[in-house]
Amino acid sequence: MADITRRHFLQVLSAAAGALSGCDSLRRSGSKAHVVVVGGGFGGATAAKTLRSLDADLNITLIEPKANYITCPGSNWLFAGLKTLPQLSVDYQALTDRHRVRVVADNVASIDRDRRRLQLSGGQTLAYDRLILSPGIAFQRDAIAGYSPDMANVFPHAWQAGAQTLLLNRQLQAMPAGGVVLIVAPPDPYRCPPGPYERASMMACWLKQHNSRAKIIILDPKRSFSKQALFEAGWRQHFGYGTTDSMIEWHTLADNPITRLDAQARTVISDFGDRFRGDVLNIIPAQTAATLAIDAGLTDKSGWCPVNPKTAQSLFDQHIHVIGDAAHFTPIPKSAFAANSEAKACAVAVFSLLNQQEVPAPNWLNICYSLITPKHGISVAGVYQLDSEHAVAAIKGAGGTSRVGAGDLSLLEANYAQSAYRSLVNNSFR
Numbered sequence: 001m002a003d004i005t006r007r008h009f010l011q012v013l014s015a016a017a018g019a020l021s022g023c024d025s026l027r028r029s030g031s032k033a034h035v036v037v038v039g040g041g042f043g044g045a046t047a048a049k050t051l052r053s054l055d056a057d058l059n060i061t062l063i064e065p066k067a068n069y070i071t072c073p074g075s076n077w078l079f080a081g082l083k084t085l086p087q088l089s090v091d092y093q094a095l096t097d098r099h100r101v102r103v104v105a106d107n108v109a110s111i112d113r114d115r116r117r118l119q120l121s122g123g124q125t126l127a128y129d130r131l132i133l134s135p136g137i138a139f140q141r142d143a144i145a146g147y148s149p150d151m152a153n154v155f156p157h158a159w160q161a162g163a164q165t166l167l168l169n170r171q172l173q174a175m176p177a178g179g180v181v182l183i184v185a186p187p188d189p190y191r192c193p194p195g196p197y198e199r200a201s202m203m204a205c206w207l208k209q210h211n212s213r214a215k216i217i218i219l220d221p222k223r224s225f226s227k228q229a230l231f232e233a234g235w236r237q238h239f240g241y242g243t244t245d246s247m248i249e250w251h252t253l254a255d256n257p258i259t260r261l262d263a264q265a266r267t268v269i270s271d272f273g274d275r276f277r278g279d280v281l282n283i284i285p286a287q288t289a290a291t292l293a294i295d296a297g298l299t300d301k302s303g304w305c306p307v308n309p310k311t312a313q314s315l316f317d318q319h320i321h322v323i324g325d326a327a328h329f330t331p332i333p334k335s336a337f338a339a340n341s342e343a344k345a346c347a348v349a350v351f352s353l354l355n356q357q358e359v360p361a362p363n364w365l366n367i368c369y370s371l372i373t374p375k376h377g378i379s380v381a382g383v384y385q386l387d388s389e390h391a392v393a394a395i396k397g398a399g400g401t402s403r404v405g406a407g408d409l410s411l412l413e414a415n416y417a418q419s420a421y422r423s424l425v426n427n428s429f430r
């Protein structure tokens with residue numbers, strides 16, 4: 001990032017922090033209201049925690065079925081042996097003990113929007129004054145003929161971290177000498193735009209040590225991808241990218257996308273009939289907002305939840321706020337950092353609305369680090385503001401990406417990636 005860009009970026013960061021702390025002095029007449037947060041990922045946990053910091057008396061319930069949340073950020077690092085699943089696991093103890101959030105370990109089966117009630121799978125019903133939804137993503141069922149998300153136990157997506165990540169890692173490590181990993185990348189928009197390319201890098205690090213003739217082939221329905229110049233320069237430097245011996249190949253199939261799977265032959269087939277066989281098939285399906293949001297009628301034909309970005313209120317229901325991957329905050333990418341940022345702005349909006357206060361205009365941040373090797377990090381950062389009542393825009397000149405050929409800075413960025421991960425987890429869950 002150029003100096004001027006970094007300075008502007010830091011100014012906006014401190015302005016955003018000021019906007020949050022300034023809300024402490026707002027009226028607290030809505031203290032007895034009940035705010036229910038659904039989904040204990042980066043968005044939901046941050047929203048619950050921030051609400052508590054704004055109002056000591058508010059009645060806050062978080063509903064999340066899992067006792068331990070496994071973070072997707074950092075999960076690609078497992079393929080290079082840099083992380084284990086327990087190191088990616090976080091519980092809700094701090095939310096309960098330190099932030100006095102009532103955490104209910106259950107799944108929300110349905111939302112009765114007219115009566116403002118949730119039906120939980122365990123049988124309980126729960127009334128809310130305001131609902132914050134951060135339920136993450138679901139996978140489209142019909143994008144690749146012959147493939148359904150139920151086949152993920154054979155062809156893991158590993159796009160929801162946990163057992164899927166371990167399965168894909170076992171398949172990688174059991175691959176025959178000189179075998180092929182196919183990564184079928186998803187179309188836009190999807191969670192974590194640089195994720196498939198960081199994954200290829202981390203897998204290549206392991207293969208270079210243990211299966212040096214193996215190949216990773218990325219089949220992409222997009223013409224270009226996030227941080228492409230940086231990834232390709234890194235692949236050239238470390239994995240012979242662009243030569244016949246390259247461990248990583250990237251193919252755009254924008255005009256000829258993968259449309260079929262022949263599961264028996266472990267082969268994916270493109271629109272024009274080109275066949276690609278892999279020993280390991282990492283099919284990352286096209287995505288939508290989570291099923292709960294779809295069933296509640298909160299998505300539009302894009303499959304994502306349209307919101308008023310200023311308040312994160314659903315355009316279909318003003319008592320429901322949607323944040324994180326499920327919501328449509330374009331051009332902000334779907335990332336954990338963005339979910340954390342959207343959650344903070346949403347908590348301020350909910351608090352303001354409960355107290356009949358003007359909702360302050362939010363800023364949002366996204367910083368996304370990726371590792372190409374354990375010692376080579378790259379990053380992209382963006383700062384966003386309201387462009388109009390219903391549109392978000394990137395602030396020109398704020399944010400930016402690392403430089404190609406940054407030399408020693410790449411090592412620093414790799415270290416920053418690790419510390420940014422720890423900070424984000426602490427900031428969201430502890």
Ligand SMILES: Cc1cc2nc3c(=O)[nH]c(=O)nc-3n(C[C@H](O)[C@H](O)[C@H](O)COP(=O)(O)OP(=O)(O)OC[C@H]3O[C@@H](n4cnc5c(N)ncnc54)[C@H](O)[C@@H]3O)c2cc1C
Nearest residue numbers: 039041042043072073108135136192324325334335336337
């Ligand atoms: C491989 C990979 C690497 C990534 N790396 C990064 C990175 O380095 N940096 C970064 O910023 N982002 C990264 N991301 C993206 C990041 O993981 C997501 O953007 C982030 O998790 C979104 O948070 P969320 O709260 O919207 O959803 P989630 O984290 O998916 O949380 C949703 C929660 O809702 C719960 N839920 C769903 N339905 C219900 C229901 N009906 N009832 C109750 N609970 C429900 C789920 O159990 C889940 O815990 C990565 C993603 C992947 C796949």
